[in-house]
Amino acid sequence: MxxxxxxxxxxxxxxxxxxxxxxxxxxxxxxxxxVKRVIHTSADFDYADNLVFTEGAxxxxxxxxxxxxxxxxxxxxxxxxxxxxTLAALGGExxxxxxxxxxxxxxxxxxxxxxxxxxxxxAAMEVPLIFAIGNAPTALISLCELMDRGxxxxxxxxxxxxxxxxxxxSKELVLEHEVPAIVARGRxxxxxxxxxxxxxxxxxxxxxxxx
Amino acid sequence: MxxxxxxxxxxxxxxxxxxxxxxxxxxxxxxxxxVKRVIHTSADFDYADNLVFTEGAxxxxxxxxxxxxxxxxxxxxxxxxxxxxTLAALGGExxxxxxxxxxxxxxxxxxxxxxxxxxxxxAAMEVPLIFAIGNAPTALISLCELMDRGxxxxxxxxxxxxxxxxxxxSKELVLEHEVPAIVARGRxxxxxxxxxxxxxxxxxxxxxxxx
Numbered sequence: 001m002x003x004x005x006x007x008x009x010x011x012x013x014x015x016x017x018x019x020x021x022x023x024x025x026x027x028x029x030x031x032x033x034x035v036k037r038v039i040h041t042s043a044d045f046d047y048a049d050n051l052v053f054t055e056g057a058x059x060x061x062x063x064x065x066x067x068x069x070x071x072x073x074x075x076x077x078x079x080x081x082x083x084x085x086t087l088a089a090l091g092g093e094x095x096x097x098x099x100x101x102x103x104x105x106x107x108x109x110x111x112x113x114x115x116x117x118x119x120x121x122x123a124a125m126e127v128p129l130i131f132a133i134g135n136a137p138t139a140l141i142s143l144c145e146l147m148d149r150g151x152x153x154x155x156x157x158x159x160x161x162x163x164x165x166x167x168x169x170s171k172e173l174v175l176e177h178e179v180p181a182i183v184a185r186g187r188x189x190x191x192x193x194x195x196x197x198x199x200x201x202x203x204x205x206x207x208x209x210x211x
Numbered sequence: 212m213x214x215x216x217x218x219x220x221x222x223x224x225x226x227x228x229x230x231x232x233x234x235x236x237x238x239x240x241x242x243x244x245x246v247k248r249v250i251h252t253s254a255d256f257d258y259a260d261n262l263v264f265t266e267g268a269x270x271x272x273x274x275x276x277x278x279x280x281x282x283x284x285x286x287x288x289x290x291x292x293x294x295x296x297t298l299a300a301l302g303g304e305x306x307x308x309x310x311x312x313x314x315x316x317x318x319x320x321x322x323x324x325x326x327x328x329x330x331x332x333x334a335a336m337e338v339p340l341i342f343a344i345g346n347a348p349t350a351l352i353s354l355c356e357l358m359d360r361g362x363x364x365x366x367x368x369x370x371x372x373x374x375x376x377x378x379x380x381s382k383e384l385v386l387e388h389e390v391p392a393i394v395a396r397g398r399x400x401x402x403x404x405x406x407x408x409x410x411x412x413x414x415x416x417x418x419x420x421x422x
Contacts, residue, residue, distance in 0.1 A: 043398035187254035
């Protein structure tokens with residue numbers, strides 16, 4: 001019943017199937033592994049159409065990761081899915097402030113979401129930052145406001161929240177900004193998708209650096 | 212541009228949209244909140260058709276959770292997405308052994324996946340268990356082998372690995388067993404889906420118990 005495939009060959013074979021089912025579709029060389037990894041993590045070929053990459057976003061992100069950029073996520077789930085060993089080898093770290101006591105306290109006092117406050121906390125860090133937002137549109141909206149007032153200048157915004165309320169609009173808002181961005185247009189996305197995009201970037205840097 | 216929706220009303224509104232877009236489709240009362248929460252977590256209405264519930268699986272799982280059943284996941288990502296506060300209030304805990312040193316060591320020695328060994332380690336726990344598998348078909352296959360030889364008798368198997376190699380078959384294998392199961396037929400699924408199903412069960416118990 002089961003095809004005998006060695007553990008380390010499963011991913012290779014999966015990517016071959018994805019390539020085959022994408023038919024003749026072509027992507028820019030630095031974008032292709034990202035699209036394929038998102039499909040690999042979701043089994044959802046809609047992402048071949050949904051994913052939008054702003055001009056030069058991927059090369060800049062690869063360069064930032066190579067020089068130790070840190071990652072900020074909006075959920076512990078996205079943080080959990082990121083390959084921290086590869087990130088650490090490049091000098092990076094991943095942060096998620098959503099569960100912090102001071103964030104919860106401030107959100108309560110101000111009547112806003114913890115996602116919003118966690119973005120403000122992240123923006124205060126003085127290192128090059130890549131934001132990977134897979135859940136909360138309010139995180140993305142807050143991030144745009146922070147950019148508008150010059151409080152943060154991300155190396156990349158991965159905008160892939162999922163859902164039905166303010167999600168579509170929050171992604172379009174990112175695309176209206178000048179920031180380098182990777183966005184999953186529409187309702188789909190998720191913490192798993194956010195982590196997959198970060199990992200696809202990390203593996204490209206790893207391959208180029210030969211470790 | 213954005214509809215002003217208070218944080219705690221976003222989920223309510225999302226579920227209303229999902230209900231509306233499901234049109235006249237009806238589900239058994241204990242199944243409906245599970246299907247809707249999976250769609251809420253993925254924005255993917257395919258799950259209205261993909262999800263399969265074996266006879267009596269949900270009532271038994273609710274009863275088990277009420278009495279403090281523990282959850283076992285195959286990834287830290289699924290573990291991270293589960294509402295641990297609600298689970299703890301019922302006396303339960305969540306376990307994921309995939310990163311354990313002894314699991315890695317044994318997998319290497321035996322030339323099998325860490326997922327497989329992590330299931331064996333979980334099966335040895337002497338508490339009522341719900342398995343939530345969102346990533347590794349080998350975890351699901353291993354679990355079926357453990358059931359075949361009477362080494363474990365789960366209260367519920369949530370079989371929702373995602374992917375292209377052995378995934379579809381591993382889910383059908385679960386459905387051939389007598390075990391209570393919730394399965395996402397086909398390629399789709401994921402750690403986020405596994406966590407969403409666990410949470411939908413937990414929230415049903417919480418509502419019934421009135422806390």
